[in-house]
Amino acid sequence: MNILLCGAGGQVGTELRRLTWPGGWPIVATDRPELDIGDRAAVDAAFARVRPGLVLNAAAYTAVDRAESEPEAAWAGNCQGPANLAAACRAAGIPLVHISTDYVFDGDKPGPYVEGDPVKPLGVYGRSKEAGEEAVRNELPEHVILRTAWLYSAHGHNFVKTMLRLAETHPSLRVVADQHGSPTSAADIAAAIAAIAMRIAAGSGRWGTYHFAGAGAVTWYGFAEAIFAAAAPWRGPPPEVTAITTADYPTPARRPANSVLDCRRIGADYGIASRPWQDALAEVVRELFEGSAPRP
Numbered sequence: 001m002n003i004l005l006c007g008a009g010g011q012v013g014t015e016l017r018r019l020t021w022p023g024g025w026p027i028v029a030t031d032r033p034e035l036d037i038g039d040r041a042a043v044d045a046a047f048a049r050v051r052p053g054l055v056l057n058a059a060a061y062t063a064v065d066r067a068e069s070e071p072e073a074a075w076a077g078n079c080q081g082p083a084n085l086a087a088a089c090r091a092a093g094i095p096l097v098h099i100s101t102d103y104v105f106d107g108d109k110p111g112p113y114v115e116g117d118p119v120k121p122l123g124v125y126g127r128s129k130e131a132g133e134e135a136v137r138n139e140l141p142e143h144v145i146l147r148t149a150w151l152y153s154a155h156g157h158n159f160v161k162t163m164l165r166l167a168e169t170h171p172s173l174r175v176v177a178d179q180h181g182s183p184t185s186a187a188d189i190a191a192a193i194a195a196i197a198m199r200i201a202a203g204s205g206r207w208g209t210y211h212f213a214g215a216g217a218v219t220w221y222g223f224a225e226a227i228f229a230a231a232a233p234w235r236g237p238p239p240e241v242t243a244i245t246t247a248d249y250p251t252p253a254r255r256p257a258n259s260v261l262d263c264r265r266i267g268a269d270y271g272i273a274s275r276p277w278q279d280a281l282a283e284v285v286r287e288l289f290e291g292s293a294p295r296p
C-alpha cells in the first residue's frame with residue numbers, strides 16, 4: 001500500500017518519515033515543492049503517479065499570527081488543500097488522515113474540550129483550519145481528523161526551540177501565564193497516526209474526528225519553566241521567567257485561554273493513549289542537545 005504523505009518537511013511530516021513503517025508500505029513523501037495541496041491539478045497528478053492506498057496530510061499553513069495579514073495563503077493551505085485531498089481521495093476510493101488544531105475552539109470552556117464541542121475559532125488560522133475540517137467531512141466519509149495542540153519537536157519552529165534560543169541572549173524572559181493547553185510531541189502524534197494507519201489497513205479503522213495531545217495541561221509560562229528545567233543538565237541554571245498576562249503581550253491573532261483537549265475518544269476507539277507531556281518534553285530536549293533519540 002503506497003502512502004502519500006503531504007507536508008513531509010514539517011514537524012509532524014518529519015517524524016512520520018522517521019518512523020519505521022511495515023515493509024510493504026512505501027511512504028511517498030512530498031512537501032510543497034513537489035506537491036502544493038492547494039493546487040487541485042497537482043493533487044490529481046500526484047494521485048495518478050503514486051496511486052496511494054492512504055493519504056496522510058501533515059501539510060498546513062501554521063503561522064498563526066501571520067495568517068491575520070495573509071488570509072489567502074492560510075485558506076489555500078488549510079481549507080482548499082484538504083478539500084482537494086478529500087475530493088481526490090473520494091475519487092480514488094481511499095481514506096484520508098488529516099491533522100487539525102485546538103485553535104478551532106474559543107477557549108471559554110472551563111474544562112477540556114471534547115470532539116463534539118461547538119467550534120468558534122478566534123482568528124484566521126483557526127477559521128481556515130475549521131473550514132478545512134468541514135471540507136473533509138463533507139467530501140469524504142472515510143476520514144480521520146486528528147486535532148492536536150502546542151506541537152514541538154527537535155525539528156522546525158516551535159516554542160521549545162524559541163525559549164532555548166532566547167535564553168542564550170536574555171537572562172530574563174516574560175511568558176504568558178493565562179493560556180492553558182497540552183504540549184504535544186510531533187513524534188507522539190506521528191506514532192498515533194501510524195497506529196491509525198495500521199488499523200485502517202487491517203480494515204478496522206473508525207472514521208470521524210479525534211483529539212490527540214500530550215496528557216496533562218500547563219500554561220506557556222509553566223511550559224517554559226519545564227523546558228529550562230529539562231535543559232538544565234546541558235545548559236545550567238535557567239533564566240528568570242516572569243509570568244505575564246495575554247494583555248501584556250499583544251499579538252496579531254487572538255488565542256484561546258483554554259485549549260486543553262479531552263483525548264478519551266481516541267483511546268476508546270483506537271486504544272491510543274498519550275503519555276504525560278513532561279515525559280515527551282524530556283525526550284525532545286535530550287534529542288536537541290545529544291542528537292537522535294530512540295523513536296517510540
Ligand SMILES: NC(=O)c1ccc[n+]([C@@H]2O[C@H](COP(=O)([O-])OP(=O)(O)OC[C@H]3O[C@@H](n4cnc5c(N)ncnc54)[C@H](OP(=O)(O)O)[C@@H]3O)[C@@H](O)[C@H]2O)c1
Nearest residue numbers: 007009010011012032036037059060062077101148150151
Ligand atoms: N504547530 C503547532 O503548534 C500546531 C498545533 C496544533 C495543530 N497543528 C497542526 O498540525 C499539523 C502539522 O503541523 P506542523 O507543526 O508539523 O507544521 P509545520 O512544521 O509548519 O509544517 C507544515 C508543512 O506543510 C508545508 N505546507 C504548507 N502549505 C503547503 C501546501 N499548500 N502544500 C504542501 N505543503 C504545504 C510547509 O511547507 P513550507 O515550509 O514551504 O510552508 C511545511 O513543510 C498542521 O495541520 C497544523 O495545523 C499544529
